[in-house]
Amino acid sequence: MPSPEFDQLAQRLSPTAEIITDLPIDSDYLTDATPNRGSSPALIMAATESDVIEVVSFCHAANRPLVPRGAGTGLSGGCIPLNNALVLSTEKIDHCEINREERMAACGPGLITKQLIDAALAQGLTYLPDPASYEESTLGGNVAENAGGLRCKRFGVTRDYVQGLKAVLPDGKLITTGCYNASHGRTSDSFNLTDLLIGSEGTLAVITEITVELSPIPTPGDTLLVAFDDPADAGQTVTDIVAAGIMTTVLEFLDGDAAACSNEYEKNEGLDRVGAILLIETDNRAKIEQICNNNRASYLRIESDPKKADQLWKIRRNLSLAAKAAAELRLSEDVAVPISRFAELVGWVSQLNRTSKLRINSFGHAGDGNLHVNFMAESDTTINRELITRHVGLLMEKTIALGGTLTGEHGVGLEKKQFLHLEFNPPTLGLMREIKTLFDPACILNPGKLFD
Numbered sequence: 001m002p003s004p005e006f007d008q009l010a011q012r013l014s015p016t017a018e019i020i021t022d023l024p025i026d027s028d029y030l031t032d033a034t035p036n037r038g039s040s041p042a043l044i045m046a047a048t049e050s051d052v053i054e055v056v057s058f059c060h061a062a063n064r065p066l067v068p069r070g071a072g073t074g075l076s077g078g079c080i081p082l083n084n085a086l087v088l089s090t091e092k093i094d095h096c097e098i099n100r101e102e103r104m105a106a107c108g109p110g111l112i113t114k115q116l117i118d119a120a121l122a123q124g125l126t127y128l129p130d131p132a133s134y135e136e137s138t139l140g141g142n143v144a145e146n147a148g149g150l151r152c153k154r155f156g157v158t159r160d161y162v163q164g165l166k167a168v169l170p171d172g173k174l175i176t177t178g179c180y181n182a183s184h185g186r187t188s189d190s191f192n193l194t195d196l197l198i199g200s201e202g203t204l205a206v207i208t209e210i211t212v213e214l215s216p217i218p219t220p221g222d223t224l225l226v227a228f229d230d231p232a233d234a235g236q237t238v239t240d241i242v243a244a245g246i247m248t249t250v251l252e253f254l255d256g257d258a259a260a261c262s263n264e265y266e267k268n269e270g271l272d273r274v275g276a277i278l279l280i281e282t283d284n285r286a287k288i289e290q291i292c293n294n295n296r297a298s299y300l301r302i303e304s305d306p307k308k309a310d311q312l313w314k315i316r317r318n319l320s321l322a323a324k325a326a327a328e329l330r331l332s333e334d335v336a337v338p339i340s341r342f343a344e345l346v347g348w349v350s351q352l353n354r355t356s357k358l359r360i361n362s363f364g365h366a367g368d369g370n371l372h373v374n375f376m377a378e379s380d381t382t383i384n385r386e387l388i389t390r391h392v393g394l395l396m397e398k399t400i401a402l403g404g405t406l407t408g409e410h411g412v413g414l415e416k417k418q419f420l421h422l423e424f425n426p427p428t429l430g431l432m433r434e435i436k437t438l439f440d441p442a443c444i445l446n447p448g449k450l451f452d
């Protein structure tokens, strides 16, 4: 629908950019993978870096808030428009230029993670960070959240592969950091601005290009599915594997209820009555089998054929869809604790599930001490939302008491800003706020996220 307010802006944008001013209130562009929903006068789909510069400059001049957005798979409410912010989608900026010799790729922020992996594979290389959402999430969102993934214990997270960035500051100026294109020599910044922007959750700048390192394709190891009667035994197995220094490519934990939830969605291996399972990819299966047996594993299956193993990985991959199908209201939180405290946290969550009116289960990239906790209610009522908020508070307090962190990989966004004081002391939080003010004195970029 035409709107005089945006007519002038439209003329400054490239022909394939779009401005949509009549977003329905139930539009996907007003939410993400959390139960939160915002409102916005317009969605702007930028098609080029110049479009981003124009939109940000327009907002700067008019003192209008805006929120950058990728695919909207975020799990902390990061791209939800607050304060009447415009939504600036970078999903159409999805170029991918691979330099085979340098093993680098320069990518638009809208490139889907899987598209980058597929393009790299076609050249005999790969991109190793693999968030479970990799078929949908964008690289811009991955960088803004510093996304982890199933193989992060072995291969690292997004931050470990980003060589440089191009980004538009809240006043519309374009900056380049690090090694910002696929043919630029590797560089070490004096001030590491690349790292400052990674994980900044769309609050400091709008990312317009990401240069990442590509890797040789690793040989797949064996897949192990191991079940335990007691979730604490599975947690202890994780601790023991890591403490023994045994390399795993993937080390995923699902508690009994998460396994049952996945099994309800698609029957697999009769996982409806286990205490917990571990899904492991490794090339050191003998030592791992021994540790599992020492910790009273009740079932162990080893699969060396990648096709058959893929069936087992479905148990983990299905989980988000399974939880969605099982409950009308669901909030998934991600915390991480030191590996030595993993078993304790897992046991605590199981206990909470037994005593709560909510259905609560946990799963995660256990090799990193990373635990996702699903809080689920059959109906979306105010009472259930309040109950979930109370339980989330308990989880945050427990995590900090165990020496952990409020977010393993999903970011702070809207969901966890009220808990930041539990983890960071006032001077640390003060410095973070000062950095935000330095970049964005008028606070037009993604207001209401990270801080109030």
Ligand SMILES: Cc1cc2nc3c(=O)[nH]c(=O)nc-3n(C[C@H](O)[C@H](O)[C@H](O)COP(=O)(O)OP(=O)(O)OC[C@H]3O[C@@H](n4cnc5c(N)ncnc54)[C@H](O)[C@@H]3O)c2cc1C
Residues within 6 Å of the ligand: 032, 033, 067, 068, 069, 070, 071, 072, 073, 074, 075, 077, 078, 079, 090, 109, 130, 131, 132, 133, 136, 137, 138, 139, 140, 141, 142, 143, 144, 145, 146, 147, 148, 149, 150, 201, 202, 203, 205, 206, 207, 208, 320, 321, 409, 410, 413, 446
């Ligand atoms: C089923 C499922 C599985 C998941 N598994 C994982 C996992 O294994 N590991 C993990 O880390 N996360 C996971 N996530 C969370 C989510 O997919 C990641 O956080 C992902 O990086 C978000 O990407 P996105 O493109 O959807 O970003 P969005 O949700 O659109 O945005 C996320 C944040 O990035 C900012 N942003 C987006 N684009 C830009 C840009 N161009 N410039 C600046 N800021 C920008 C937004 O403002 C927002 O703050 C999962 C989510 C789901 C639904």
